Amino acid sequence: MKVPLNWLKDYVDVTLPPAELAQRLTMAGFEVSEIITTGEGWANVFVGRITAVNPHPNADRLRLATVDLGGEQETVVCGAPNLTAGDKIAFARVGARLINPHNGRVEELKEAKIRGVASRGMVCSEKELGISESHEGILVLAPEAAVGAPLSEHLGDTVLDVDVTANRPDCLSVVGIAHEVAALTGQAMHIPEIEYAETGDAIEKSIDIAIEDPDLCPRYCASLITGIKIADSPPWLQERLIAAGQRPINNIVDITNYVMLEYGQPLHSFDYQQVLGRKIIVRRAAQGERFYTLDEVERTLTGEMLTIADGKGTVAIAGVMGGLNSEVTGATTAILLEAASFKATSIHYTSHTLGLTSEASMRFERGISTEMTLPALRHATRLIAALGGGQVAKGIVDVYPGKKKPVPVRLAPAACKRVLGIGFSRDKIVRTLTALGFACRDEAKNLSVTAPYWRSDIKQDVDLIEEVARINGYDKIPATLLADTIPPQDPSPEITLKRRVRRALAGYGFQEIVSYTLTGLELLSQLDPDAQPPQSPMLRVVKPMTADQEYLRPNLRAGLLAALAANRRHEDGGIRLFEIGKIYVPQGDALPAEPELLAGILSGARTESSWLGDGGGSYDFYDVKGSVAGMLASLGISARYEKSDDPGLHPARQAAIVVGEDGASLKLGVLGELHPRVAANFEIEDSVCIFEIDITALAPLAVAHRMYRAVPRFPATIRDLALVVDSAVTHQQVVDIIAGFPLVSQVRLFDVYSGQQVAAGQKSLAYRLVYQSPSHTLTDEEVNKVQEKILKRLGTELGATLRG
């Protein structure tokens, strides 16, 4: 809302400099986003009066204007069509800095010879002065402008651009802001009486108004002015509209806009001759009805949209925009002026469904008070009668099915302290509220407060408490810390776990990424070796903004691979990434499940290449397995790795991560090398290994505090065991047997060999066994006995033999 201070001063004395006023308004909830000063650059521009207009001797389209500047005269060349002798205009002398309308730059005005005639100065357009974009003609000033005075004295103004919050439609107006300024600066409001003569017939003879849908229209007021003449508005009115950011059109339209900007109540003017059957009916549209709005666009209405109709059909979309069929034109001689109240949600629905917002709809959808209609209507009627001529019909039609008695709000003065933490005296509260227009009445210990008619946002005591706080200033509120009853703290195990996991992985050199949770089919299809879209159901948004943000992600893998591929464009060497985030799984009518996953990726060279050599090789299955096992170990979890069949992973190089014993085992996730075709889909040439773990499932397993185990007191005995087994026998099978024997405290595989030294179809596994007893130093005999048993069992169960 642009508020010109000169306009504001009609209603309240402005006692503060603009910057300070802006600061006070901002603190009170009306943020002033910009202070615009017009006239700052108008040095050398003066008010002049055109005394004569003569033809240019050498050009048909140019004329010579003689301008009186109060004591001296200048004759300049001018091309504007609206040069009229007698008009007051803005005259720029040589040296003035004006906007060049052709390139928008500020340039200094120089003496010029135009088609043979010397011209010292210029008659200015609005655009050249930087007031508006208008450059069709020169700016005509109000007749009271003093000839010879600097233009800035007449037209210069300061305009506050105020952001008005959605709860205060009353402040989308000069008067609304004036009420705030009055309360903030301790000034009184100047509200003029609105008086005009009603010289016409009784209005009821000329128009019949019915509200068929009072649920959407609680009030409809109208006046009628006949015998008017459509013309340009007087300069003072145009100047104010321009200052407030509106474009003048004609006297009638300008007055409705002017009053809306001044009072906050939207008005609509109908060409009375085009209102057929002398009838206005406020009713819902017919479903699918088509209608041309003022902007010459055909709209299709729904049965829930409110319209204004005459005896024949729709003439306006209520509260949003008028119709082409009843538009005020140059031929209009009688005006039916509407000031109505419409249900906020209905206007919001209509405006948003049609994609059509207007100054009117923007105000109505915020819920303006039904009591605003009459003062605005009377104000506009008076202006039309005064500026457009014509007679005002006797009376006003006021159909008011939604009239409600104002409900006072009870306020206990102590409640201010309860909410704000700072008390205000009863007297201070009353003075603050009264300054804003509230009526306060004592009701025993409490106050009974009635909001002024223009306020639609006051419902309960906290609304009044806010008024007291913001007018007196939030800076008056002390800053205290919460009293010390701290609620019980039960940090979620998942949050703690995520912190531990993140630190473990960052310690292994993994970079954390966070990617978008909305994804697209194209990316997801790349996860399939055959580039097929995912088969499992996913959640889709109704109107995706782009194809790559259509579905809620069903995995983290796609985002990680996309991030890897993107980084590969500028980064070689090893890349390790991880992400912890939600995935989304539909659950019928209920909200989706949103389990949290951890996924990681290792790609490329295992060690960074350096002058020391590159340490060898690319990441493979055993790297990702080592990372996962290490991370899990840091949480006190040891997992098993079992065969798995994830289609996106290398069929022979993947494993499920499993915890718990048979029967109660739980699959935590999967790890492995990426399927070569999937890597190709992402155009990744290096090795890629990934892991995915369900963090939600992991949380209850993580050990927060492990119990201490005694450090061995007796020396260990170490024995190596080189076995030859069938190739199909796994390391896990061997370890499971060895580790089951007493006294064996550690088993470590230190060599795996297959080749010439062993028979075909066989391999050699070499283990280092650590024997230890908690109670004594072991003898060779004891160890030998166990080792023999181990060998025997390995022989019978796995066909293992000692390597010769």
Place this chain on the structure above:
Amino acid sequence: MLDKLEEIKKEALEKLADINVSKGLYYWRVHYLGKSSTLTGILRSLATLSIEDRKTIGAAANRLKVLLESQVAAKENALREAHLKTATQEASIDISLPGRPCPVGHLHPVTQAIEEITDIFASMGFQVAEGPDVEWDYYNFEALNIPAEHPARDSMSSFWIDAPPGEKGKKLLRTHGTAVSARVAERMEPPIRTVTPARVYRYEATDATHLNIYYNMDGLAVDRGITMADLKGTLYEFVRRYFGPRRKVRFRADYFPFVEPGGEIAIDCIVCRGAGCSLCGNSGWIEILGCGMTHPDVLRRGGIDPAEYTSFAFGMGLERLPMLRYGIDDMRLFYGSDLRFLRQF
């Protein structure tokens, strides 16, 4: 015999002086102090001498033995020192060569911000509460005084989920973290102090300062006797801890449907320190969060009696904080996964 000893002494010390490798000391020892050395022979033969001779020669021989032993030990020590000296000199390296690379991982800057902010609030007794990304209309809007067709919905254009409506309205991607506060009010009993990092979604075009998927950090405190002064004190303390003690803070009135009175906290502009620049839109202030006293209707819907309890709530765009602190000028960098950006944190 004494002459003999004198001869041995002279010869042994001369030879010892000439030795310059430790191996030579071994042979020298064998020759002059070993079992078959002349000196050892003399010491062994003492028994065959007269008592008189035994005394003088024995004493002289033993003196010589002690002398030779101490001399060889000294020589040995000198040789070791000399060797160490040359060995360490030869082993000198170019200390400017790079060390063996050690992989370094970093936490995402948003993760770091979430942890830091939740830690600050944890120290004031707030614990983390979470809620779903896919939310019912009820918790996102209705419970927060934003019914259908309310203009506040326009500033929070929504991604609706392609699914039939349920008991609590349509499903959407939550537009603000306050939705979680609505759930917290419903599921927890006062006293409540929670803070919520929440991914939020807006149906809006993205640019350097706006994303359609980003994070909020919301907070809620409910108890008997909580006031707006507590709100102010808590948030001022938060700003002080996150941005440092030198930032100026502004607390002004503002409107959000779910609080009354409502407010906004701004800090003086990081770039111009209040003078006005393009970052702060010439205002000198940068808004960082919205807040207020939780609206009584919102508490009531959560099953909390507003006559007994008061409450405050706040919410902020999370990325804005690290952006201001680190001078990041493009919000999209956070989620572009570019390692050249992420490694800086």
